[in-house]
Amino acid sequence: MTATLTFLGAAGGTVTGSKHLLEDGASRLLLDCGLFQGLKPLRLRNWAPPPVDPKTLQAVVLSHAHIDHSGYLPRLCRDGFAGPVYCTGGTLDLLRIMLPDAAHLQEEEAAFANRHRTSKHDPALPLYTVADADRVLARARRVAFGERFTPAPGVEARFTPSGHILGAGLVTCVIGGRRLVFSGDLGRYDVPIMVDPDAVAEADVLLVESTYGNRVHSPDDPTERLAAAVRRAVDQKGWLLIPAFAVGRSQEILHDLRALETKGTIPRLPVYLDSPMGIQATAIYASHTEEHDAALTALEADGIRPFAPRHLTLARTVDDSKRLNDAAGPGIIVAGSGMATGGRILHHLKRLLPDPRTTVLFVGYQAAGTRGRVLKDGATEMKMLGAVVPVRAQIMVSDAYSAHADREEILRWLGGFTRPPGMTYVVHGEPDAASSLRDAITSRLGWPAAVAEDGQRVSL
Ligand SMILES: [Zn+2]
Numbered sequence: 001m002t003a004t005l006t007f008l009g010a011a012g013g014t015v016t017g018s019k020h021l022l023e024d025g026a027s028r029l030l031l032d033c034g035l036f037q038g039l040k041p042l043r044l045r046n047w048a049p050p051p052v053d054p055k056t057l058q059a060v061v062l063s064h065a066h067i068d069h070s071g072y073l074p075r076l077c078r079d080g081f082a083g084p085v086y087c088t089g090g091t092l093d094l095l096r097i098m099l100p101d102a103a104h105l106q107e108e109e110a111a112f113a114n115r116h117r118t119s120k121h122d123p124a125l126p127l128y129t130v131a132d133a134d135r136v137l138a139r140a141r142r143v144a145f146g147e148r149f150t151p152a153p154g155v156e157a158r159f160t161p162s163g164h165i166l167g168a169g170l171v172t173c174v175i176g177g178r179r180l181v182f183s184g185d186l187g188r189y190d191v192p193i194m195v196d197p198d199a200v201a202e203a204d205v206l207l208v209e210s211t212y213g214n215r216v217h218s219p220d221d222p223t224e225r226l227a228a229a230v231r232r233a234v235d236q237k238g239w240l241l242i243p244a245f246a247v248g249r250s251q252e253i254l255h256d257l258r259a260l261e262t263k264g265t266i267p268r269l270p271v272y273l274d275s276p277m278g279i280q281a282t283a284i285y286a287s288h289t290e291e292h293d294a295a296l297t298a299l300e301a302d303g304i305r306p307f308a309p310r311h312l313t314l315a316r317t318v319d320d321s322k323r324l325n326d327a328a329g330p331g332i333i334v335a336g337s338g339m340a341t342g343g344r345i346l347h348h349l350k351r352l353l354p355d356p357r358t359t360v361l362f363v364g365y366q367a368a369g370t371r372g373r374v375l376k377d378g379a380t381e382m383k384m385l386g387a388v389v390p391v392r393a394q395i396m397v398s399d400a401y402s403a404h405a406d407r408e409e410i411l412r413w414l415g416g417f418t419r420p421p422g423m424t425y426v427v428h429g430e431p432d433a434a435s436s437l438r439d440a441i442t443s444r445l446g447w448p449a450a451v452a453e454d455g456q457r458v459s460l
Pocket residue numbers: 064066069164185
């Protein structure tokens with residue numbers, strides 16, 4: 001039987017739920033095992049019977065730790081998957097904090113539904129539990145970048161750096177003499193902390209992500225807005241609040257603050273990292289020196305901790321966080337969540353948004369409907385934690401931070417192929433982004449390309 005690939009998620013105009021089934025007569029494995037996130041019809045897909053019998057899968061190969069690529073794994077294990085999960089060391093260390101956290105949220109959601117009787121199911125059950133997440137971690141197999149491994153009979157695989165977040169890999173699988181390359185999530189060129197996406201020379205079939213397939217990132221230096229926000233906090237003797245994702249963005253912000261201090265662009269203010277997951281993720285980023293880019297390695301050689309501004313305090317406990325209520329500005333608080341949908345940043349926003357001396361800097365994408373988006377769009381008051389809070393703080397935005405390659409960067413990476421892929425399937429993009437990238441691939445590179453359809457099965 002010739003090898004086939006079936007797109008089970010992050011296809012047909014969807015970004016989340018990344019899952020691709022690779023099989024031939026002898027082997028059967030999943031590339032990625034992501035959770036569907038976002039609008040309800042998508043989230044309901046996590047509750048549908050698994051699209052493939054988990055007991056028949058021999059392995060899962062994971063491109064990186066983000067929940068939209070890994071967060072269905074606990075459910076897969078609960079439903080009978082008993083094989084190994086292959087990933088890089090960085091990915092595994094991040095999974096150790098991210099999967100139990102995702103499971104904890106599922107358990108809380110079910111408990112909330114039971115308390116408030118908001119579910120038609122009685123009792124409402126979590127999609128999976130922390131024990132299910134632990135089961136995944138027990139199945140994980142750590143593989144170094146560049147190391148060849150055999151996830152299933154007759155399949156040889158390898159990760160190379162994609163530059164997206166710590167541990168993120170491009171996946172190459174050779175099955176039945178055919179070479180499949182999966183971009184996972186593609187990072188950017190010449191950005192701090194992360195190495196550039198690794199060049200790939202050839203593939204018979206290529207899967208390429210298209211999150212920003214129709215957009216180009218702002219060419220601005222993101223640290224300029226960051227420095228401006230810090231200077232305002234200094235001038236106003238107020239607080240700068242930076243809502244940031246715990247994994248990736250928090251480390252970039254800490255790194256950039258340190259760099260701006262070293263250059264003398266900003267004074268050394270007290271900086272508080274008020275996020276238990278952010279604190280753990282920062283330790284993981286710091287410990288994986290094998291993934292640090294040349295600039296980070298040079299800093300470390302000079303004895304500088306690259307993720308530590310001079311006056312950094314880690315607020316681990318709730319009491320640590322509450323103690324910030326009594327501290328006087330100017331100072332900087334970095335806390336989750338990145339879109340202000342939850343987490344410790346909410347308490348600080350509730351307390352400090354009414355104060356005109358406060359500055360809030362958004363450093364990531366703010367999805368429609370989130371508090372972050374409402375603030376970014378200029379709300380003058382907002383409901384949070386049971387109160388109506390007037391917004392007198394200055395709201396600032398730095399749009400130039402992103403962990404995803406934009407359209408030009410994706411095309412630059414594709415330009416590294418020395419032999420055009422026999423076929424390129426565009427995945428992991430909203431409909432306009434995916435089709436726009438497909439058009440660019442066919443017109444600029446002259447390669448055959450198609451947007452992967454949801455559920456579509458193709459031959460390799
Ligand atoms: Zn990702």
